[in-house]
Amino acid sequence: MSHSHKLVIKRSSMSRPPPPPPTTNKDQQHQNPSLQEINIKSGEKERLKELLRERLLECGWIDEMKTLCRAFTRKKGRNNVTVDDLVHVISPKGRGMSIQ
Template sequence: MKHSVNRPPTPDEDVTESPERDELTLGEIINIKLVESGEKENLMELVRDRLVESGWKDEMRIACREHVKKKGRKDVTVDELIRAITPKGRASVPDAVKEELLDRIQNFIRSAAL
């Protein structure tokens, strides 16, 4: 069975038995294991919480409002807003949040023996 490029296999699809296993990259394997174990959702929740605690979410809300105010409410689409704000958002994620996430992923990889 071919797996979608946009989603990892569902838990009932056993990728370890699949002949396509050799075609998966290490990143794809890690992503699949994160999803199967439920750890990916835990990591997403951790990041959301840390971004709120750090004030990042409020900064992005303000940046979005300023962009809409500058362009005019009727002249801004959601897609345009995302394109305009995403680079600033990615660049302004606190290093502490990135480090904590990286540590958690590394610990997961070690514990999963990947």
């Protein structure tokens, strides 16, 4: 019993160009601008910020935050309150308020 085995050698194409180098995140950022970059360049970011300010004012959120800050400052004493104190105390309340 004789088995014949053929050796097949595949040759790669000599005219095929080399693969492109792998891209890095930095390369991809230059190729495709982020949504934030697009919004900044188009002015959409500023428009959205202004819309947010208007809505927060309309629903009374800004006035409520001012009232909370004033009450906290009166309670602790004007000279005993820092901006960091206000941020620490008021931020959770502001985030927890429902906007209608």
